Amino acid sequence: MSIPNNLKPILARIDRIKHSNSLYNSLISVRDENVLKERTTNYFQKNKIVPYLCSIKDNIVTTEEATTCGSKILENYVSPFQATVVSILEGSNKGSQKDSQNFTKSIVIGKSNLDQFGMGSGTTNSIFEPTTNPLYKNQAHITGGSSGGAASIVTDDVCDYSIGTDTGGSIRLPAHYCGIIGFKPSYGRISRWGVIAYAQSFDTVGILSKDIKIIEDIYEQLNQYDPKDPTSLSNNLRKRIEEITKKRDEKLSIGLIQETNVEGISEEVSRSFNEAIEALFNINHTIRPVSLPSIKNSLPVYYTLALAEASSNLARYDGVRYGFHSKSSEASHGSDSSQKKDEFGPFSETRSEGFGKEVQKRILLGTYNLSSDSFKNNYLKANMVRKSLINQFNSVFKVPNVLSSTEEESKEQLRENKANNNKIDVLMFPVSTSTAPTLEDFLRKDSESSLNSYIDDVLTVPASLAGLPTIVVPWKSAANQMPIGIQVVGQFGDDQQVLEMGQLLLAINASQAAASESN
Amino acid sequence: MLLRPISRCFIRYNSTNVASVGKPFKSLEEIKKFLAAPSWNPKDFVLSDKTVGDASSEEKLVTTDELKYLLRLSNLKLPQDEQDQQSLLNELNNQIKFVNSLHSLPTSSLVGCGGDLSSISEQIRLSSSSRILDNNPVPLNFDELMSSISSISNSVDAEKGEVSSSWGPMELTSNPLNDHQYVVVEKP
Numbered sequence: 001m002s003i004p005n006n007l008k009p010i011l012a013r014i015d016r017i018k019h020s021n022s023l024y025n026s027l028i029s030v031r032d033e034n035v036l037k038e039r040t041t042n043y044f045q046k047n048k049i050v051p052y053l054c055s056i057k058d059n060i061v062t063t064e065e066a067t068t069c070g071s072k073i074l075e076n077y078v079s080p081f082q083a084t085v086v087s088i089l090e091g092s093n094k095g096s097q098k099d100s101q102n103f104t105k106s107i108v109i110g111k112s113n114l115d116q117f118g119m120g121s122g123t124t125n126s127i128f129e130p131t132t133n134p135l136y137k138n139q140a141h142i143t144g145g146s147s148g149g150a151a152s153i154v155t156d157d158v159c160d161y162s163i164g165t166d167t168g169g170s171i172r173l174p175a176h177y178c179g180i181i182g183f184k185p186s187y188g189r190i191s192r193w194g195v196i197a198y199a200q201s202f203d204t205v206g207i208l209s210k211d212i213k214i215i216e217d218i219y220e221q222l223n224q225y226d227p228k229d230p231t232s233l234s235n236n237l238r239k240r241i242e243e244i245t246k247k248r249d250e251k252l253s254i255g256l257i258q259e260t261n262v263e264g265i266s267e268e269v270s271r272s273f274n275e276a277i278e279a280l281f282n283i284n285h286t287i288r289p290v291s292l293p294s295i296k297n298s299l300p301v302y303y304t305l306a307l308a309e310a311s312s313n314l315a316r317y318d319g320v321r322y323g324f325h326s327k328s329s330e331a332s333h334g335s336d337s338s339q340k341k342d343e344f345g346p347f348s349e350t351r352s353e354g355f356g357k358e359v360q361k362r363i364l365l366g367t368y369n370l371s372s373d374s375f376k377n378n379y380l381k382a383n384m385v386r387k388s389l390i391n392q393f394n395s396v397f398k399v400p401n402v403l404s405s406t407e408e409e410s411k412e413q414l415r416e417n418k419a420n421n422n423k424i425d426v427l428m429f430p431v432s433t434s435t436a437p438t439l440e441d442f443l444r445k446d447s448e449s450s451l452n453s454y455i456d457d458v459l460t461v462p463a464s465l466a467g468l469p470t471i472v473v474p475w476k477s478a479a480n481q482m483p484i485g486i487q488v489v490g491q492f493g494d495d496q497q498v499l500e501m502g503q504l505l506l507a508i509n510a511s512q513a514a515a516s517e518s519n
Numbered sequence: 520m521l522l523r524p525i526s527r528c529f530i531r532y533n534s535t536n537v538a539s540v541g542k543p544f545k546s547l548e549e550i551k552k553f554l555a556a557p558s559w560n561p562k563d564f565v566l567s568d569k570t571v572g573d574a575s576s577e578e579k580l581v582t583t584d585e586l587k588y589l590l591r592l593s594n595l596k597l598p599q600d601e602q603d604q605q606s607l608l609n610e611l612n613n614q615i616k617f618v619n620s621l622h623s624l625p626t627s628s629l630v631g632c633g634g635d636l637s638s639i640s641e642q643i644r645l646s647s648s649s650r651i652l653d654n655n656p657v658p659l660n661f662d663e664l665m666s667s668i669s670s671i672s673n674s675v676d677a678e679k680g681e682v683s684s685s686w687g688p689m690e691l692t693s694n695p696l697n698d699h700q701y702v703v704v705e706k707p
Contacts, residue, residue: 081680345594383646467651
């Protein structure tokens, strides 16, 4: 039987999966090629639509293969249930609030590589070895993390999109380093049921792709209330957000934040960012300076709160009910080892062998932050600074935050803000101070001190602390070798505005590129 | 406090902690000038190993015994090698100095955190409202509560991976882990 022309490109991409993976190590597990082709062909024959090819980050559970989180402690763990996002995308979610017939289904090709449990900014902390960046052919560069595998399989044109997670920048940094689009919606928009928790008050499912229309389509499918996720945004709040965001001005007010203007931003990043702002200014959008002082404290706040949550979340991994169980923990029973039996707890052997070094360091710091004096001085204080930052964001955006105000208060604030005309629609700033470093440089700095990679998160963590919707779009400049990610942040719930801003930037950049080519 | 590096004081203290939106930029030159003037350096947070254990530092650092205590709480082992132990301790102390930079931030400067912040209960109350959740949930009335309870399914939910009779807590007693380890359950 001859293959329909529409199907040939997608089948060719399926043929390329193994080769791409051998080059960049994007995927931890890959589904059988023949099964993928069969599913693709069956879907096309039934619906006359070519499905999407996608990958799922390996901290999101699936039933067809192991979910490892890149860690030995879950190396052979197969989940008995499917994450809500996977069920929706595969068209098998019975409780879905949206009719799956209206959407293009996705074929999952496999699970993408990540830093263990999402802890890292390079996708170098996986037991399955680092993932490398397809944008760089001559020397190995990092993809960024922790959703590095998700980004690289898209950059190499195998998948239409990938599903990742973003806790402190793990979608946005890989999107920037790999030159693709990364979208982190508002916290609570997309279900976390089946997402293995790192820090549950920060973890957000996000989408990576080269095509913003695909991101919009996938977001539309996933943006629904899930009763299984207690942090899922309620239907009532979703309706309220729709109400207050429906009427928008054509010309936007865009904020440039003083505190994201940090030292050490490379010339390439600075050049691209300036070009993007200049282009927006030239088409008569208003550009305003903004100050959000609490941003300077975002990094210590994030590393206090996220690691405290991680320490608690990872306490469940003891090797008793599932996952890796250390044989040496049995051997030490009655042994003459210099460490007394169980001196560090009955599961310490399993956990020390099962978790990577970076995971152990973060658990330790998280435990410290929750213990006695530190709880008062560190954890509670960090929460208050987080609240202060959220309040500061709320005070600069035109759209009120539905979480912080009642329905009447929101409407009143919106009226006031529109009348005064001194607030902003979106904020813009770079994603990182540089382009993707070489793998060698990154590993060297990381071995000197973990703090070196913590600093990489300085421009992504603020939006995570406040749960704000954020998009990173690649800006191509004639003067730069690599595309540079431009970050757009909106008010909580104002995801549509952020997506539209992303579309606008891409359109401007494309028309500039077309104009310079014709010259 | 005078012994602390000046750059860290700059990071910690901000004379006004109030957000602001300025007047629109009138020209590209104004924008370029704004973007060309960085306001701070995040690398000031990163301390070299030399600062750890510095006798002049006023920071309360973690000792080896305290490290062991934290490892016990975390159910993680102390590395066997002494050099690895010292390296772990130094790394932890560097991270602690990093997060401890919040100590010097005056709570009175925190926007929207009114109330008696010296009280722990007030701090705990405020910390719950820093979550990204609805701060004004509508409480359930009695009828709604009873209706919610009755709608909870008693049957297993295959979508959640629940399988009927899949785990019997007493079954473990008949399945020893190996020759010399087994689970003991005392019957009342």
